[in-house]
Amino acid sequence: MSERVSSGQPRSTSDPVPPRRRDAAATREAVLLAAREVFAELGYDRAGIRDIGARAGVDARLIGRYFGSKEGLFTEVVDLAFEKTMMMGPGHNHQAARSLLVDSTPEPADGMLIAxxxxxxxxxxxxxxxxxxxxxxxxxxxxxxGPDAAGRAALLIAVCSGVQLMRDILGNRALATGDLDKLVPYLEAALDAISATP
Amino acid sequence: MSERVSSGQPRSTSDPVPPRRRDAAATREAVLLAAREVFAELGYDRAGIRDIGARAGVDARLIGRYFGSKEGLFTEVVDLAFEKTMMMGPGHNHQAARSLLVDSTPEPADGMLIAxxxxxxxxxxxxxxxxxxxxxxxxxxxxxxGPDAAGRAALLIAVCSGVQLMRDILGNRALATGDLDKLVPYLEAALDAISATP
DNA sequence: CGGCCATGTCCTCAAACGAGGACATGAAAA
DNA sequence: TTTTCATGTCCTCGTTTGAGGACATGGCCG
Structure with missing residues (x-):
């Protein structure tokens, strides 16, 4: 099964500083960071507040006090996760295509992974x-x-979401191995077809 | 395995409690149909074998006997759901774009919804x-x-998946209301950019 | 016509989930 | 220094989940 976070290893992956006693702001931050990681890994349903609390080194009950409920915590996490995301549109499509296909770390696309x-x-x-x-x-x-900018923007996001879904979530072999560089021009052309002014 | 369907009509959506006699084939079929509906509505995790059994008018325990486990049932459902799906590629892209954007019933894309x-x-x-x-x-x-057919096919499926995700699952307003017909050419052009031979 | 195995139904179990209230404690305020 | 309240910890509860074994029953074969 998937790894369970041990209670004896409460530190988050990006938080190597142990001496935090009573500091509400730091605790909130640690919970948010841990929640962002767990939500991105497991999704809303499979992520448990016990996992999140353990990874943040915080009692799970505290999450209820700070964020009201799991749903409240999720709302704040989503706010953070979409703050800086991959850009698309004229002039950005080549970089976006490369980032989606050849870059291995989906760090900036954290929000999309959660979604x-x-x-x-x-x-x-x-x-x-x-x-x-x-x-x-x-x-x-x-x-x-050009016209229909909102709808076209939604299409652009949809295309990138779909690629990330197939590649990172479903793990499609055609998008996981081989010459992914050769696919970049196709994806770039598709994005251009939507973002170009007709 | 008798082929007759004597004890009832083919199950439809929201079938409450049909009178079921002893017919293993019909029972299997009813369970598969109900499972396909419930999996498409709720996804694997949220779909419960109790829900599925209730909708099929069958004791939940029977699912375990026929399909081994929830995972076994899911495997068979996925087999069925991908049997006939929306086609993409040269000559199909206009119809695909229309089907994704303006058609309201995602019936043939059942498999993608489950995915x-x-x-x-x-x-x-x-x-x-x-x-x-x-x-x-x-x-x-x-x-x-042309070259990289497998990767480009994956890209085509990814694009269509992304659109369906944004529209039918996230319920994005830009893809749910307004003149969706105006977006069809953009999506079609994007699909063409991937499927056209360079 | 009668046996019998497939078919269907009921029970329980162990685990995990989210949420809530009571109590200890330390750090800031007076 | 003393007070005090925010901050952190532990407990339980009720619900839901998937899975398994024992028993009733009815349709088909002998």
Whole structure:
């Protein structure tokens, strides 16, 4: 089965500093960071507040006090995760295609990973939809000229989401091995076809 | 394995409690149909064998006897769901784009819906990846000329998956309302950019 | 016509989940 | 220094999940 976080190893992967006693802000931050990791790995449903608390080195009950509920925590995590994301549109498509196909670390696309793995939950999907439209999609829309900018921005995000789904979540072999560089021009052309002003 | 369906009509959506006699084949069929619906609605994790059994009008325990486990049932459902799916590639892209954007019923894309909603589970993802590569992706690949046909087929499927994710699962408003017909040419052009022989 | 095995139904179990209230404690305020 | 309240910890509860074994029953074969 998947690895369980041991109670004796409470430190987050990016938080190597142990001496934190009573500091609400630092605790909140540690919980948010751990939650972001766990949500990205397991999705909303499979991520448990016990896992998150253990990874943050914090009692699970504290999450309820700070964020109200698991759903409240998820909302804040999604806010953070979509703050800086991969850009698309004219002038960005080559980099986006490369980033999606050949780069191995999906670090900046953290938000999308959370979205893909949490899509099965209706409440989580609604939270992500609102945040996506209000922040990320808005930025992409602003970068587009021509008619139907909002719809085309949604298409661009959809294309990138689909590639990431097939590659990182389903683990499709055609997108995991071989000459992925050869596929970059195709994906780039597809993005250009949507973002180019007609 | 008798082929008759004497004890009832083919099960349909929201079938409450049909009178079931003793017919193993019909029972299997009813369970598979109900499971396909429930998996498409809720995804692998949230779908319970109790739900499936209730919708099929069958004791939940019977599922364990017929299919071994929930995972075994899922495997058979995925086999069925990808049997006939939306076609992509040269000559199909306009119809595919229309089907994804303006058609409201995602009935033929049943398999993709299951895939999108079950992506969070690693075991389910592996089952779908295998089936997708072995059946659906293979057909799309055969319809493509030129180099890197397998990778480009994966890209085509990825694009369509992404659109369906944004539209049907996340419920993005830019892809749910308004003049979706105006977006069809963009999506079609994107698909063409991938499937056209360079 | 009668036996019998496939078919269907019921029970339970162990584990994991989210959420909540009572209590200890340390760090800042007076 | 003393007070005090935010901060952190532990407990339980009720629910739901997937899975398994024992028993009733009915349709087909002998």
């Amino acid at each position: 893909l793995r949490s899509a099965s939950n209706e409440r989580a999907a609604a939270i992500m939809r609102d945040n996506l439209e209000r922040n990320y999609q808005r930025v992409v829309t602003d970068g587009l000229a | 999108l909603r079950s992506a969070s589970n690693e075991r389910a993802a592996a089952i779908m990846r295998d089936n997708l590569e072995r059946n659906y992706q293979r057909v799309v690949t055969d319809g493509l000329a």
